[in-house]
Amino acid sequence: AGGGGSNRKSQKESSSEVPFLAAVMHIISPAGVFLSTPNTESLFACLSFCGFLAFLSATSQFHQGTVLRGACTMVASGLAFGLATFIRSNGILAGIPCLIEAVSVAFAVRSSQGVSLSRVVRLGSVVVGGLLVATGMVLPQVLAYQEYCAGQSPGQRREWCEWTIPSIFTFVQSHYW
Numbered sequence: 001a002g003g004g005g006s007n008r009k010s011q012k013e014s015s016s017e018v019p020f021l022a023a024v025m026h027i028i029s030p031a032g033v034f035l036s037t038p039n040t041e042s043l044f045a046c047l048s049f050c051g052f053l054a055f056l057s058a059t060s061q062f063h064q065g066t067v068l069r070g071a072c073t074m075v076a077s078g079l080a081f082g083l084a085t086f087i088r089s090n091g092i093l094a095g096i097p098c099l100i101e102a103v104s105v106a107f108a109v110r111s112s113q114g115v116s117l118s119r120v121v122r123l124g125s126v127v128v129g130g131l132l133v134a135t136g137m138v139l140p141q142v143l144a145y146q147e148y149c150a151g152q153s154p155g156q157r158r159e160w161c162e163w164t165i166p167s168i169f170t171f172v173q174s175h176y177w
Contacts, residue, residue: 078129085136
């Protein structure tokens with residue numbers, strides 16, 4: 001009996017070391033120097049970490065049966081990811097877990113598990129969270145288009161305004177880097 005308890009303790013200790021080691025590696029990595037400079041990297045990292053923490057907490061709450069709490073936490077996760085995406089466009093990749101979660105819940109609804117209020121609420125919260133992530137990508141595009149393209153004469157408009165899908169992110173990446 002004593003051996004089982006120590007085994008559980010060592011499993012718990014080793015599982016709690018993973019987040020700590022990930023945080024240490026994030027800080028001491030060569031890119032960690034950007035966390036101490038006045039740019040958006042630190043805020044982006046903070047919002048991304050908060051989004052992932054909320055996402056994991058929401059899925060845990062769903063599994064525990066606290067659906068309303070899980071749904072609110074999932075939307076908060078989407079809000080954190082959306083703000084991170086607003087700050088840096090590569091935050092859109094944080095939408096992938098939302099997409100995977102939405103697909104898995106949709107499959108559960110289509111399978112023999114069927115439709116239930118908890119699955120509908122869960123799916124709805126994941127969709128709202130995913131839309132918040134997408135909003136973080138679309139909003140800067142809309143604001144830039146209004147500023148540099150809408151109402152400007154053709155001679156004053158930047159070249160990206162005429163693209164089939166105008167993207168200031170793509171333009172800045174190709175033009176300045």
